[in-house]
Amino acid sequence: MIPACPLAALPRGEALRIETDPPIAVFHTEDGELYAVDDTCTHQDASLADGWLEGCEVECPLHASRFDLRTGRVDAPPAKLPVRTHQVVVQDETVYVVPSDLPPNLPPGVRTTSA
Amino acid sequence: MDSVAVVGASLAGLSAARALRAQGFGGRLTIVGAEPHRPYDRPPLSKEFLAGQMTTADLALEGEGEDLDAEWRLGVAATGLEQGRSLRIALADGSAVEAGGVVIATGAVARTLGDGLAGVHTLRTIEDAAALRADLDGARRLVVIGAGFIGAEVACVARALGLDVTIVEAAPAPFARALGPEMGTALSGLHEDHGVRLICGAAVRGLTGEGRVDGVLLEDGRRLDADVVLAGIGARPVVDWLDGSGVLVGDGVVCDTGGATSVPGVVAVGDCAAWFDPALGAHLRVEHWTGAARRPATAVQTLLSGGAAVPDTLAPPYLWSDQYGLRVQFAGHTLPGDEVSVEEGDLASRRFLAVYRREGRTVAVLGVEQPRSFTRWRRRLNEPAGAR
Numbered sequence: 001m002i003p004a005c006p007l008a009a010l011p012r013g014e015a016l017r018i019e020t021d022p023p024i025a026v027f028h029t030e031d032g033e034l035y036a037v038d039d040t041c042t043h044q045d046a047s048l049a050d051g052w053l054e055g056c057e058v059e060c061p062l063h064a065s066r067f068d069l070r071t072g073r074v075d076a077p078p079a080k081l082p083v084r085t086h087q088v089v090v091q092d093e094t095v096y097v098v099p100s101d102l103p104p105n106l107p108p109g110v111r112t113t114s115a
Numbered sequence: 116m117d118s119v120a121v122v123g124a125s126l127a128g129l130s131a132a133r134a135l136r137a138q139g140f141g142g143r144l145t146i147v148g149a150e151p152h153r154p155y156d157r158p159p160l161s162k163e164f165l166a167g168q169m170t171t172a173d174l175a176l177e178g179e180g181e182d183l184d185a186e187w188r189l190g191v192a193a194t195g196l197e198q199g200r201s202l203r204i205a206l207a208d209g210s211a212v213e214a215g216g217v218v219i220a221t222g223a224v225a226r227t228l229g230d231g232l233a234g235v236h237t238l239r240t241i242e243d244a245a246a247l248r249a250d251l252d253g254a255r256r257l258v259v260i261g262a263g264f265i266g267a268e269v270a271c272v273a274r275a276l277g278l279d280v281t282i283v284e285a286a287p288a289p290f291a292r293a294l295g296p297e298m299g300t301a302l303s304g305l306h307e308d309h310g311v312r313l314i315c316g317a318a319v320r321g322l323t324g325e326g327r328v329d330g331v332l333l334e335d336g337r338r339l340d341a342d343v344v345l346a347g348i349g350a351r352p353v354v355d356w357l358d359g360s361g362v363l364v365g366d367g368v369v370c371d372t373g374g375a376t377s378v379p380g381v382v383a384v385g386d387c388a389a390w391f392d393p394a395l396g397a398h399l400r401v402e403h404w405t406g407a408a409r410r411p412a413t414a415v416q417t418l419l420s421g422g423a424a425v426p427d428t429l430a431p432p433y434l435w436s437d438q439y440g441l442r443v444q445f446a447g448h449t450l451p452g453d454e455v456s457v458e459e460g461d462l463a464s465r466r467f468l469a470v471y472r473r474e475g476r477t478v479a480v481l482g483v484e485q486p487r488s489f490t491r492w493r494r495r496l497n498e499p500a501g502a503r
Contacts, residue, residue, distance in 0.1 A: 044159075046442075050487040052494065061486040062435060062442075064405065077133070077408065078156065080178040108173035109163050 004095040017049040022104055024086055024097055025049035027069055029056060035069035036086040036097045042105040043079035081105040116215045116419060117142040120204055122193045123220030124148025126404065127385025129176055131218040131411035132183050138415055144185040145212050147204065150240060151190035153177060158404055160244040161268040162437050171241060196360035202380060216418050219368055219383035223350035223402060234328040235344045238265055247345065251276055254342035258331045260319055262289035264436045266347030270311050271439050281312040281339055283331065288315055295449050298469055298481050301462045309439050350402060352387040365389060367400040374414030375422050382414040392429060395448060405433040431496045441465065442486060446493040447479025459488055
């Protein structure tokens with residue numbers, strides 16, 4: 001479990017990037033839900049934490065693909081692959097991420113430093 | 116409508132085919148493409164693909180297992196369009212495709228310098244990019260003619276490969292028309308930061324060399340040595356094949372706000388199409404990726420409804436570029452006289468967000484390495500000032 005930030009440091013409507021490998025984006029939706037996905041868009045190198053959060057979806061800041069934060073599913077091209085999701089846990093007013101065991105769907109040209 | 120032909124198999128054509136199926140069109144679908152390839156993404160050609168960080172397979176636009184139930188006619192250009200009981204598209208191999216509806220998505224081709232010298236390149240296709248890359252490997256001096264986005268991106272890649280790079284631009288500043296002179300000058304500073312020479316206000320008289328280019332001659336008499344030349348001097352729409360078809364053509368296929376052309380049952384999308392933009396009160400050909408990806412859904416709605424569909428408001432044009440590791444994003448449309456202010460960062464640091472205003476409205480936004488705030492500003496374009 002990776003500590004992300006104090007819950008109070010991530011207001012609703014905001015996102016945070018954790019510099020894991022690959023980086024993870026944590027979102028706090030307007031409805032008060034917390035979600036975590038890989039931060040890098042599956043299409044090209046862009047940070048989803050910089051994207052536009054609307055409901056349970058984030059739109060990539062570079063193009064217009066939207067990812068469902070609950071499932072990682074992408075709604076429309078250019079991205080073709082879902083983004084990997086991670087579990088979020090809040091304990092003692094701190095946000096933690098439980099990283100997924102599944103392989104990430106990173107865009108071409110982007111690799112994890114450990115891979 | 117029981118059959119539709121999409122003429123053009125790049126992003127706009129593929130997006131139209133997807134929109135047809137997504138909007139419930141179950142008839143015969145034919146996709147004609149002049150290039151031999153399945154649809155591929157062009158923006159990386161001057162970036163990651165040229166740099167060798169992406170392969171041809173990475174450029175594929177179709178998803179794995181994606182099936183549009185279409186007949187693909189690839190590697191054969193359309194040569195004519197005839198109206199009769201149906202619409203008939205003549206193809207370069209002598210065959211023809213008949214359809215009840217047509218989506219024109221034939222794109223654009225790069226303007227060339229036309230000297231026929233080896234070592235002189237344009238960049239539009241996979242083959243162009245591969246040939247340019249092969250020529251850059253082992254070359255010492257690159258001259259880029261035209262300081263637009265393609266030219267700037269190629270200059271970046273070539274510089275990273277260790278070449279000596281000079282950019283020649285006819286206008287007094289790069290991007291003067293697209294971004295305004297002030298921001299154009301600010302962006303051009305990136306080249307100097309990275310040791311690329313930029314010569315502005317310089318017209319090219321011609322190229323020198325026997326068989327292979329060895330220099331670029333400027334109108335003021337200067338001569339620049341060159342092993343490789345890239346002409347990044349824009350593109351012209353592929354519309355010659357529509358001569359005599361009745362489809363009205365100006366700078367591109369003339370379309371209304373929903374993509375309808377002057378011929379019933381024919382719509383046009385992508386780089387070849389000049390849609391009417393109510394915000395500007397004029398037809399505007401937009402050569403941006405986002406328009407090619409998004410507008411086909413509207414055009415297909417127009418086509419399937421016979422023109423009765425009410426188009427959504429046009430999203431403002433949006434483009435992005437990667438230059439020397441910095442992400443440049445621009446959305447909207449600027450005209451001379453717009454008021455420009457830097458809202459975040461500063462020009463000297465090369466990381467900034469600039470907003471363009473006209474008569475109290477935010478009409479355009481430019482971000483350099485500001486993706487998060489850029490997205491927020493882009494969302495508010497054309498809202499009256501103070502709306503948020």
